[in-house]
Amino acid sequence: MRVEDGFQPIAFPEENPYTSDLVLPSLLKRTIPRSAFNEIEPDLERLGADVITTIRAMGSGNRVAPPRLIQYDQWGRRVDELETSEGWRDLKAVGQKEGLPAIFYERKYQEHSRSYGFAKMMIIVGDSHEVFCPLSMTDGTARVIELIGSAEMKEKILPRLISRDPAVAFTSGQWMTERPGGSDVSQTETVATPTGKNNVLGPEYTLNGFKWFSSATDSHISVALARTGSVQDGSRGLSLFFVPLRLPLLRAPSEPLPPATSNNIFVHRLKNKIGTHTLPTAELSLDGSEAYLIGALNQGVKNISPVLNITRLWSSIASIGGLRKCLAIATAYAKVRTINGGTRLLQDSPLHVSQLAAISLVYRALTHLTFGVIRLLGKAECDVASPDELRRLRMLTPTAKAFAAEKACAGMEEAMTALGGAGYMEENGFGRAIRDSLVEKIWEGTTTVLALDLARAAQDPATLNSFLSWVKEVISSCPLDLRARLREPLDVLNDALSELAGSLKKPIAPLVPRPALILTGFVASSAFLLEHAIWAYVGRENDRETDVEVFQRWILEGGMVAAIEDVRRANLDGQTRATANSTIVFGGLSRAKL
Template sequence: MSEFFQEAPGLKNQYTEDRLLQAYLHWRIPAMVVSNMTAHLTHLGQRAATDMLAWADEAEKNPPKHIPYDPWGKRIDHIETCNGWKQLEGVAAEEGLIAAGYERKFDEYSRIYQMALLYLYHPSSAIYSCPLAMTDGATRAIELYGDDYLKNKAYRHLTSRDPKNFWTSGQWMTERTGGSDVSGTSTIAKKVGDHYELHGTKWFTSATTSQMAMTLARIEGADKGSRGLSLFYLELRNDKNELNKIMVHRLKDKLGTKSLPTAELSLQGTPARLVGGEGGGVKKIASLFNITRVYNSVCALSHMRRGLALAKDYSQKREAFGRKIIDHPLHVETMMDLYVDYAASFHLVMRAVELLGKEECGKATEEESALLRLLTPVIKLFSAKKCMSVTSEVMEVFGGAGYVEDTGMPRMLRDAQVFPIWEGTTNVLSLDILRAIEKENAFKPFMKELGHRLQGIMKEPMAGQQLKGEVQAIEKSLKDLESYFHKIASGGTGGLEDLQTSARYFAFSVGNIFAATLMTEFALHTKDLRDIETARRWCTRNTLFEVPETSQSHRFSNAEIIKGL
């Protein structure tokens, strides 16, 4: 009797194997522009399935180490990373993961191009995409608010394609008082001559091996709360390559993202440069974390895609009950449901990327900018939650092997959990959506865009033939969402509290309906039966609009229930 060994899943070129990405690019970008992008995307798609995988595996097996002292007892706080981690940094520079967004070679399509590169890079990067997210955010903040010194030094390093000159940046906001609520920031900036010195503790700092960081601090004598915060730039090391009065207390022992160095540290008089003048730090750093939220969304999206790619390949190799599992109807049905969640996230995220590219090139209208402000938290919370559920289901495809560490699947699940937490939790983002609506009247351009898209959809003959019921479901859900919003918004203080209570449901309803519209529009463009079925499933499988009735008495009873747990 021959001994059986299960063949492991494998990967092919991650660009040429991705039908949705290719079809989307040809839908939204002029043919000549796509033609100029294709060779590079194909090249990186191949690297994502070959040399990058080996380096990522090395980085995962050799996590960073904190070395507080040298052999003679001198405090050095060196964070040691392996060769694989350094090689992945080199890939990011060589392939222009940051540069592509700022060279703007493809004008307003440059962000789409860059995020397509990130989408291919992330799943094979051992989460090096995290330092890149903060690097891109810092680059944008310097582009908007930096002085000549920062633009001539830091900006040039951040956008370099030369691995020897390329810099990454940290984003140091989180203190012991909390994460997203930065009003309690206790780091103090003291003016010393022509610069500032920072004193305080940062409880959670990713990309701690970067050359620079952007951080919030309160200038001595400034107002309390968020209003008194300013944005600062600091370099981690001095001319002697010693830490700039920074003490690293420890590396964080996290659930996932093990290869990524994340530290707790203190600033002990660290030299820093004020960015964009005193005050307004929260507004300025918002330009940074708006970029990192887009990164989080694209990475969650590509995390799902990698899981599906592995599951598809394994399904064609694994036999159960006398046939390949790809031939079992229930398995196919399950995989289709996962693909639909991924596709909905894809279209939603990429629409925000389109708007970001237009805004940065000065081609977005005021309404489009307001819509981007609304969509940014929507895509982050939406894609993150879908990523968690899809990744969990993908693990089941591998059965018991999916629960074994050295298959890599448990790591995928642990890493997926970070997406709903980084850059704002689901509740924080849901309330941020309400702020976008309140401060920028963003609900109006949302309704206008979807109304315009639905009008275009109804002009397509196929809409009435194959997707009539789905279009009607979108129209009804959109009408219900609008009625709900105006009803609640007109309710005064009580209405505002009701809207806050149901903010998560409202946020997901916005995402569900927008995704349904984009998927339907895409299907009518490609006329591909696979895309038509995907849109149909999304519209019929989900309740696109679902917001529970809330009232003050219900909130009181719910609070009492929770307190009594």
């Protein structure tokens, strides 16, 4: 038989990622004022059309490829030239032209600008090949400069970080990770030495050290932590610095590009990663590199925190956007793939659709959770957040990032299996989406690191109470007839609240933080889903019954009951369990003597 004969599989249709989405349009309609939403939605519809036509094509074929490092030229001179692919550069330019991160600082829609910009990211991110990594750090750096940068930085650097013109726009990296510790910066070895000069951008220092992970090595600038105090001071002896990757940084457009080593920054090697292959991540040596102090001395960890908080939400959207694309592929495939001898579509198989519905539950919950936190960030940046909203933002930022990363990857794998063997093919994008999304479990803090961050935030009784009170207020706002229908899931939600209230108070048992973060993610996402269901129910929206069903299923079937039990188990005789864990992993005493 010739390949052209016999059964011919039908390719799934390419659908507009905004107009075909069953979650995002309704969420934005509820949370953004009507006048603003009426302006924003046509732009999102247009962007969705661009994704399936021009933007996706930019990342196809050989247009996007891993970066290449040329360390030495023909004559043995150190040049450290980093070559990136045409597709990578074009996709990054698309992000900038679309207003990322410009939208966040133009603030045309005030606190809703964050929701608008992140909605655009979510539509693109499944086809972005990780260009939002440098754009996320550019966003964070812009916020740091807006808050504590010198007047000259605000005048000369900030406009270029938030420019929509790729020809003049700067991107920024963020250099914290060193060999002695990943998320633990207390052992930072990079040393900053004052030169006694005042550069136009601020007090001048030289940096000497080694940065073990520098994502977006092709950026124009970076913010970096370096030691200005003693080693014994730990993280309290670190300051934050603005580092140009090439000197001079501020030059006329007609001037040639300075050499890559012009600021004594040397690329040791590019990282060989499981995923994010297009993203240039490197090990860097700083050998007397010129840098300028940002903010006060020895306040580096505090001063860089806006970068971490902002990039964690970018990370959360990256996780959800990857899941959105995988779910969209699986859903589209179900509409064209026939079974039972070609007499039935997959979409008509209850067993198959139940698998897709379970994935959709995860996507809906994660989207409402993350955009709920994004709204809090928007309010905070526009100085309209209440004290309780600021406390919830502090508690929910690490939660959203970790919870989205944990849940999205599993959902992507389920979506891949929904295509059977066709899902395992590299061409459809599942492989890259899963590989790239795995980094979100690590980048800007693993789940365990973020769980400890959540535990620290919850040690403030006002912070924990603001979260618990908010969830209770959402529950109390539920109409009586709807509350009667939702009695069982609301009982579970109240049970989870009681468990968190006791578990996150001092002293926290040693094994509690991680399961408590997962339970916090379940509780917060459920509260945001309930807010939406109440709005749809009261407003008699077309999808109101679906929104109510989603809330109910997420609590009863999504994993919250198991998460409650995990927290309870961690609270019971934690030391005994910790000892048993050690024996399970490393062996008992008899093993240790061998």
